[in-house]
Amino acid sequence: MHRFLYKTxxxxxxxxxxxxxxxxxxxxxxxxxxxxxxxxxxxxxxxKILTKEMVAQVADVxxxxxxxxxxxxxxxxxxxxxxxxxxxxxxxxxxxxKYAIKQFYSLGIAHVQRISxxxxxxxxxxxxxxxxxxxxxxxxTMYATNITIAEAEYIKDYATIQQLTEIGNxxxxxxxxxxxxxxxxYVEGVAFSVTANVGTDAAQNRKYAIAIVRxxxxx
Amino acid sequence: MKILFLLTIALLTSSLLRAQKxxxxxxxxxxxxxxxxxxxxxxxxxxxxxxxxIYHNTKNGDMVVFGKKQDGxxxxxxxxxxxxxxxxxxxxxxxxxxxxxxxxxxxxxxxxWQATYGNVTGTSCYVDIVSIFKRSxxxxxxxxxxxxxxxxTPAQLFPSADMKWRQVSFSKYIGIINFGAGASSPxxxxxxxxxxxxxxxxxxxxxxxxxxxxxNCKSRxxxxxxxxxxxxxxxxxxxxxxxxxxxLLEVKPKDKKEDLLPIxxxxxxxxDLLPIxxxxxxxxxxERIGTQVERLED
Numbered sequence: 001m002h003r004f005l006y007k008t009x010x011x012x013x014x015x016x017x018x019x020x021x022x023x024x025x026x027x028x029x030x031x032x033x034x035x036x037x038x039x040x041x042x043x044x045x046x047x048k049i050l051t052k053e054m055v056a057q058v059a060d061v062x063x064x065x066x067x068x069x070x071x072x073x074x075x076x077x078x079x080x081x082x083x084x085x086x087x088x089x090x091x092x093x094x095x096x097x098k099y100a101i102k103q104f105y106s107l108g109i110a111h112v113q114r115i116s117x118x119x120x121x122x123x124x125x126x127x128x129x130x131x132x133x134x135x136x137x138x139x140x141t142m143y144a145t146n147i148t149i150a151e152a153e154y155i156k157d158y159a160t161i162q163q164l165t166e167i168g169n170x171x172x173x174x175x176x177x178x179x180x181x182x183x184x185x186y187v188e189g190v191a192f193s194v195t196a197n198v199g200t201d202a203a204q205n206r207k208y209a210i211a212i213v214r215x216x217x218x219x
Numbered sequence: 220m221k222i223l224f225l226l227t228i229a230l231l232t233s234s235l236l237r238a239q240k241x242x243x244x245x246x247x248x249x250x251x252x253x254x255x256x257x258x259x260x261x262x263x264x265x266x267x268x269x270x271x272x273i274y275h276n277t278k279n280g281d282m283v284v285f286g287k288k289q290d291g292x293x294x295x296x297x298x299x300x301x302x303x304x305x306x307x308x309x310x311x312x313x314x315x316x317x318x319x320x321x322x323x324x325x326x327x328x329x330x331x332w333q334a335t336y337g338n339v340t341g342t343s344c345y346v347d348i349v350s351i352f353k354r355s356x357x358x359x360x361x362x363x364x365x366x367x368x369x370x371x372t373p374a375q376l377f378p379s380a381d382m383k384w385r386q387v388s389f390s391k392y393i394g395i396i397n398f399g400a401g402a403s404s405p406x407x408x409x410x411x412x413x414x415x416x417x418x419x420x421x422x423x424x425x426x427x428x429x430x431x432x433x434x435n436c437k438s439r440x441x442x443x444x445x446x447x448x449x450x451x452x453x454x455x456x457x458x459x460x461x462x463x464x465x466x467l468l469e470v471k472p473k474d475k476k477e478d479l480l481p482i483x484x485x486x487x488x489x490x491d492l493l494p495i496x497x498x499x500x501x502x503x504x505x506e507r508i509g510t511q512v513e514r515l516e517d
Contacts, residue, residue, distance in 0.1 A: 067249050069312070073323040085249040085311045092309065094286070095296030101288060104249035104311025144320060150242075150256055151318050154303070180304045180314035195313035 025207065027169040028214045036188035039216070043112045046070075046082035049192075050109045054215035055084045058208060059107060059198060062086075069106065076136060083108020083195055107212055108195040110182070117173065120186040124164050124175040130155050167206075170213060176206050183209035187217070241277055244298065244306055245322045245389055246286045251312015253319050254303060257283070259385065267385050267393075273297045282306065285389040293388045321370030325390055325414045330449040333362040334442055341438030344430070362447065373412045376422065376444075382410070390414045405429050418446040 042048040052063040071081040085106035092103045123129030134155055137148045164184075167174040171187040181202050183194045194212045196205035241261040246252035257264055264283060265274025273283055277297055284306070286294040298306055303316040368375050373384050373392040382394040392412045397404040409425040424440040 069250050071253075071315075071323070073319065074317075079317075081313060081315055083313050085251075087249065094309065095284070095294065095298070098296055099286070099294045101286065101310070102248050103309075106249075106251075106311055106313055108313050110313065110315060143318075146240075147256060147318050147320055154318070179302075181308075182314060195315065197308050197311065197313055 026167075026210055028171055028174075028210060028217060029169075030171060030187060031218055034187075034217055036190040039112060039190050039192060040114055043077055043080075044072075046080070046109055046112070049112065049216060050082065050084075050107075050212065051219075052084060054212065054219075055107050058211040058215060059086075059105070061105075067104075069108070075140065078111055078113040080112070081108060081110035081195070083110075088199075105198045106195065107198065107208060109212075109216075110193045110195055111184075112190070112192045114189060115186070115191045116189065117186055120173060120184075120191050124166075124173075124184060127159050130159050130162070167210070170210055171217065174210075174213070176209075178202060181205045181209075183213065185213050192216075242282045242303075242318070243386070244282045244284045244303070245324060246284055246306070246310040247324060247389070248287070248289045249311040250324070251307040251310050252284075252303070252316065253323055254282075254316055255319055255322060255386075257386075268295050268387050270295055270297070285386070286310070287389040293390065295388055319370075321372075322386075322389075323370065326369065326371050326417060327365075327367050327414060327420060327444075328417045328446055328449045329366045330364065331362060331447045332365045333445050333447050335445070337441035337443065339438060339440050341426075342436060344428075344433060344436035366450075371414070373410075376412060376420070377410050418449075420444040 039049055047068065052066050055061065055066065056063045065086045066084040067086065069083045069085050074080060083106045085104045088103045088105050090103045091100045093100050123132070134152045137143055137151055143151070161179060163178040164175045165178070167176050167183070170183075171185045173186040175184045176182075177184060181196055183196070183206065185192055185194065194209040196209040196212070198205055198208050240259070241257045241264055243255045243257050244252045245255065259267065261277035261281075261283070262274055265271065265277070268283075273295075276299075277283070278299070280299075282298045282301075282303070284294075284296050284298050286296070288294070301309070304314045307316050308314050373394060374382065377394060379396060382396045384392055384394045387393050390413060394410040394412070396408050396410075398406040398408070405428065407427050407429075411423045411425070413421045415421055420443070422442045422444070424442065426438050426440070428436040430436060
């Protein structure tokens with residue numbers, strides 16, 4: 001009897017420890033001395049916000065095989081995106097099986113901007129963020145009317161399938177967006193998004209994204 | 220009668236949908252995709268890229284993918300049933316997408332470019348066009364500074380309002396011009412531009428001259444543009460920090476501790492001003508010119 005209770009107790013302790021470890025993996029506190037303003041200092045040098053070494057640490061991949069992908073064509077810096085991609089070693093078929101292409105994974109950072117928490121929550125909790133994007137497109141003279149219309153229609157359709165889930169204990173506030181699998185983070189007047197494309201498992205991609213946030217905030 | 224009417228409506232609707240401009244996805248292995256609205260219908264695009272599936276089967280919501288693999292191979296196919304985000308992630312992107320007015324991945328660098336004419340080939344004919352081109356062009360080179368429009372437009376390499384441009388793959392454009400009255404004009408040219416990377420552009424002129432009773436004379440003239448010095452490299456290599464000139468006197472600091480010269484006032488009370496007369500403003504002390512001036516002799 002004593003042996004049974006002892007073994008049961010040990011099992012519960014092990015399970016509890018395992019659960020707390022998993023829980024800690026999904027948590028990102030704000031380290032003392034962390035200054036969110038420093039993220040804004042590097043808005044035009046995102047490779048200093050998210051380094052190759054951070055991605056290597058999180059994804060267990062060699063920095064030498066990483067490719068930088070930069071999307072800073074928009075005139076609005078808050079729309080810029082930056083990521084590291086690498087060959088997964090697998091191939092996928094496209095064009096109804098006509099062609100085979102290499103499957104690449106990527107982890108990145110996007111939409112670094114100064115914002116209030118109220119504004120951040122408004123964007124996450126409502127369609128205000130998407131509406132803001134449409135408004136910005138309409139004002140930007142780089143986009144012809146037909147592009148603005150096509151993009152607005154796309155955003156309208158996307159709004160019907162967008163899902164935002166609040167993630168507790170990550171920075172000040174965080175939301176996981178599906179189906180595009182992006183983690184939006186707010187901390188001390190700064191917001192940024194972490195993109196994760198490491199396979200098709202959305203839950204796993206979310207873990208990767210949280211791990212990236214931890215790396216950025218503990219830099 | 221009703222069936223015929225409905226069938227007509229269906230056919231008309233179908234052709235209207237197919238006449239809509241199609242969404243083009245420019246995708247790179249490991250780089251995701253960017254999107255553009257094509258300036259031609261799906262049918263026309265199918266003819267341009269010689270793809271029967273695109274010509275016959277493109278429907279509303281489909282995308283035409285211009286893909287580029289890491290080894291440089293370019294592929295074209297119709298994508299149906301995927302969202303922009305899914306397609307972007309399939310090619311290694313982050314899932315964020317937007318429609319651009321151009322393909323942002325194609326932007327040659329500004330700077331000094333060299334144009335080199337390759338081996339001219341073609342059919343020998345009455346006018347022996349090939350020999351003429353060979354003598355005047357083959358192996359020749361020209362160079363100059365080019366500042367490319369942003370976004371890049373192939374029209375900059377052949378500025379003619381009559382040239383009609385089409386994007387036919389991820390990094391290739393074809394322009395066609397008829398010198399004269401349409402397809403029956405005596406001379407036509409197809410100009411193919413392939414942006415290999417931001418430092419190299421390969422192009423080919425295909426010239427056709429139609430001579431009555433003699434048939435067509437065709438010649439092909441390849442021209443390669445190579446960036447020899449980018450504008451950024453120029454800035455780095457020729458940069459010499461210049462000492463800014465201004466109206467201030469040169470400062471000669473005595474040591475590194477401070478740049479200020481020591482102040483040595485003559486006295487606490489004296490300055491360059493004349494003594495102040497009560498009720499009047501202070502006047503600067505100016506040395507009088509000597510009164511003895513030599514008279515100029517006539």
